[in-house]
Amino acid sequence: MLLVDEQESRIEAFTTQKSLIRRIIEELREGVVYHFENFEVLLNKDEYKVTDCKYKLSFHCSTSIEESDLSIPFDAFNFVTIKDVAEFNANNEDLIDVIGFLQSFGDLKDHKKEGGSTRKLSFTIADENERSVNVVVFGQCANEIFRAKGEDLQPPIVVLLRFARINRGKGFGHLTNQFEGTKVVFNPDLPETKKLLDSLEDNPVASQSLSQVSSCVIATATNESLLSFPCRINVAQIMNFTEPCEVVTKLVIEKLETAYGWNYDGCPCDKKPFYVNGKLKCSACNTEVKMTEPKFKVHYKARDSTGKCSIIFFNRLASQLLNCVATDLKDQMIKMGKPMGFPKELSDCIGKEVLVKLKIKDFNIGHPNSSMGVSQFSDDMHIIEKFTYSEYQENPPTLTEASPVESSASKSSPKIVLVEAEEDDDLTDSQIVTPEDTNAKRRKLSKTISQAVDDGGLSEMLTPTFSSTKLLKTIKEEVC
Numbered sequence: 001m002l003l004v005d006e007q008e009s010r011i012e013a014f015t016t017q018k019s020l021i022r023r024i025i026e027e028l029r030e031g032v033v034y035h036f037e038n039f040e041v042l043l044n045k046d047e048y049k050v051t052d053c054k055y056k057l058s059f060h061c062s063t064s065i066e067e068s069d070l071s072i073p074f075d076a077f078n079f080v081t082i083k084d085v086a087e088f089n090a091n092n093e094d095l096i097d098v099i100g101f102l103q104s105f106g107d108l109k110d111h112k113k114e115g116g117s118t119r120k121l122s123f124t125i126a127d128e129n130e131r132s133v134n135v136v137v138f139g140q141c142a143n144e145i146f147r148a149k150g151e152d153l154q155p156p157i158v159v160l161l162r163f164a165r166i167n168r169g170k171g172f173g174h175l176t177n178q179f180e181g182t183k184v185v186f187n188p189d190l191p192e193t194k195k196l197l198d199s200l201e202d203n204p205v206a207s208q209s210l211s212q213v214s215s216c217v218i219a220t221a222t223n224e225s226l227l228s229f230p231c232r233i234n235v236a237q238i239m240n241f242t243e244p245c246e247v248v249t250k251l252v253i254e255k256l257e258t259a260y261g262w263n264y265d266g267c268p269c270d271k272k273p274f275y276v277n278g279k280l281k282c283s284a285c286n287t288e289v290k291m292t293e294p295k296f297k298v299h300y301k302a303r304d305s306t307g308k309c310s311i312i313f314f315n316r317l318a319s320q321l322l323n324c325v326a327t328d329l330k331d332q333m334i335k336m337g338k339p340m341g342f343p344k345e346l347s348d349c350i351g352k353e354v355l356v357k358l359k360i361k362d363f364n365i366g367h368p369n370s371s372m373g374v375s376q377f378s379d380d381m382h383i384i385e386k387f388t389y390s391e392y393q394e395n396p397p398t399l400t401e402a403s404p405v406e407s408s409a410s411k412s413s414p415k416i417v418l419v420e421a422e423e424d425d426d427l428t429d430s431q432i433v434t435p436e437d438t439n440a441k442r443r444k445l446s447k448t449i450s451q452a453v454d455d456g457g458l459s460e461m462l463t464p465t466f467s468s469t470k471l472l473k474t475i476k477e478e479v480c
């Protein structure tokens with residue numbers, strides 16, 4: 001329970017006693033004032049705190065609870081601006097309240113998790129300058145928010161997200177729910193709502209774009225966010241990391257790496273399907289894949305003044321980098337009679353300077369020459385010019401796998417891409433050790449593959465073109 005007093009201070013209260021839990025659920029109502037007596041005050045050392053208060057209250061069987069007619073404001077907010085969420089500037093890290101315009105609102109989807117599946121809902125909230133953050137909620141909370149929106153709300157819609165948690169593991173501008181405690185109110189009756197709506201009057205561009213709510217949940221992070229990402233370091237510093245994390249760095253793309261092919265057969269959703277009982281299945285779509293299509297997975301050598309590294313562009317970002325789609329390039333190669341060849345278009349970006357956000361995974365730390373997955377990039381000179389390095393952090397924000405939606409930005413123009421922010425996580429598992437010389441290629445590749453099989457992280461590893469039949473067979477057996 002989260003309690004608030006007349007000074008709008010919040011404190012957490014809890015009980016572990018069954019009979020009291022039942023009574024609280026049955027009798028207490030949100031928004032009503034109660035008088036509590038006879039409880040313990042404990043230090044709040046919870047991992048997930050709901051307030052920044054140092055203490056919490058522990059209720060037990062002899063705690064008396066009586067309704068009171070004192071007036072206490074129900075709406076004690078802990079507002080954090082969208083800008084501060086996006087830039088990691090929130091200093092009240094606990095459960096926060098965010099208010100803004102509803103910018104996009106997705107469908108309820110099934111989300112697979114350990115031991116079953118749950119519901120997942122994604123939407124984005126923007127401020128009057130159209131800076132936005134992603135919200136991804138799960139379970140009962142997703143159902144309730146989806147129902148609460150209804151059909152008849154006319155945009156611009158103001159949305160108040162209460163008791164939300166910043167998902168730091170996701171890097172930039174991600175909010176999620178705290179179990180079932182998170183609430184959403186559409187067009188709340190608050191002075192803040194009026195202020196937001198008034199602000200649109202001076203801003204016709206935002207007004208127009210916020211007067212429609214997209215049904216596709218968009219990859220919202222504009223690439224300006226790369227400039228304010230907390231961990232902005234050079235290649236030499238990346239090599240010092242001992243924990244998985246995300247970093248932003250500036251690189252020149254130097255060379256196409258040809259050891260691992262340039263495409264894979266993917267589900268139309270971009271995921272790499274895998275065999276289950278002889279049938280191709282996609283874990284994201286949760287269906288059998290009848291037709292695969294070529295998808296990009298392009299490895300490049302890149303460098304800055306401090307060192308070299310190897311990076312992978314997956315399908316969506318590679319299409320943006322190269323300005324073409326994998327299917328066209330594959331068709332072109334087949335027509336030329338070189339189905340296994342490398343299209344020259346893949347080299348169009350050689351020499352280009354890019355700002356990239358890289359996901360450094362455990363595998364990369366164990367294998368310093370392995371390729372790191374690009375999760376966001378910009379080749380916009382105006383953005384690159386403004387790039388500065390952050391102070392070097394020994395312990396950058398670590399990567400967690402808790403939330404499934406990847407903040408994947410588009411090129412800055414157009415700012416909004418109508419693509420559901422899909423996770424590249426599975427694909428990024430396909431990091432492969434970069435061989436230092438051609439002679440070592442085969443040996444290293446097989447070694448890497450057998451390691452991956454041991455890890456169980458296999459199916460994405462192989463670009464069939466480059467794997468021997470024997471290896472493929474081993475891998476398939478493992479998959480089934």
Ligand SMILES: [Zn+2]
Pocket residue numbers: 267268269270271282283284285286
């Ligand atoms: Zn799929």
